[in-house]
Amino acid sequence: MLKHGILGLISNGGKTGYEIMTVFRDSLNHFWTAQTSQIYRELQTMEKAGWIRQTHVLQSGKPDKNVFSITPEGHDELLRWLRDDNLPPGFKNPFLMKTFFMGELPVEENIAFFRAFRDASVFPDEGKQVTAAADMYRQAVDHPEKAIYWKLTIEFGRMYEKMQREWCEYCIRELETFRNKKEIHKQQESGQ
Amino acid sequence: MLKHGILGLISNGGKTGYEIMTVFRDSLNHFWTAQTSQIYRELQTMEKAGWIRQTHVLQSGKPDKNVFSITPEGHDELLRWLRDDNLPPGFKNPFLMKTFFMGELPVEENIAFFRAFRDASVFPDEGKQVTAAADMYRQAVDHPEKAIYWKLTIEFGRMYEKMQREWCEYCIRELETFRNKKEIHKQQESGQ
């Protein structure tokens, strides 16, 4: 998957490992992450596979760099992957895992957990996003059709966050009802 | 993470590796997956860590089994994890990755992609869910507080699916508008 992300990124112009890392960090961070260590490793295997090709570029005042560009084989692979209706691999959601086993803790603590989760914005911070947006729109001068797809992924992030907040509200309501029922039960017991 | 899921599962009664696998397959499948190979490996390392303890049980008419139960140390670790507000590790969404690079394909193909995605139910099939629900409610006789948390995760799945369908609708609308604009542009050109 990361391999295909890299192919997509260099499909409109060669990039260094470092540049690829910055794009992941600044623009794709709301749906994928990648460390330099992994990027350089993937670049090596992709070159062996013939999907990309390396050019050593000498620079003055800066370290030399290795620019990776896509080969025709790499572009074929990119299209093949885009068209392939592979099911996503096993879905993992750590928050739901926690939620599932939360019964081990007091209800009050769980309500606090959901309140904190609701208030914590998971979506990348405004500042970075504005920069990323600026980059995108600069690219869009040449390729307006690229910007639209970026907008679609951003909209997903927004909708996901909204849904998550609503889900937290639902959880809080459910747990409060549950807690209140228990309270009444207790009071009745001690009243007898 | 899987380790903590396993701890949670055996916190209310020892289980075999096989039983743990069936719970992942039947009840937790909407937010986590795990193969037996991984489960048995994790059980080994968890035993070494002192979180769980193994009892060999002889059976007649069935193969012998190894029942794993949680130790006090394991239970401490479960609570520690539940309370730990660790950020989730790098979020990965293959669908958004594809969306981002979809500009490489014709718009018409992309619209078809979103239509297919919208119509494909990612949520586990009804039948299995009913069985899982029955299991949960059977458990709930003893522990009504456990069933509520399961309900919360199910509700997340429902809300997520709904959001995803709405997002697909949004994407289809955006791409149709984009396509229509291009069409008009083309007609104007050929009209000149």
Next chain:
DNA sequence: TGGGTCATGTAACCTGTTACATGATTAG
């Protein structure tokens, strides 16, 4: 002179997937 950016990587480790291997019982 100290921190940020540009630039490249290695090593060890952990997590997850795929494929393989075995074998008894039970229900249709």
Next chain:
DNA sequence: CTAATCATGTAACAGGTTACATGACCCA
């Protein structure tokens, strides 16, 4: 008779994280 269920694992590989290591230039 055959497929499903119960039951246990190993081996190889792929993907991802953390920690470490180096070094020059530029700006404050």
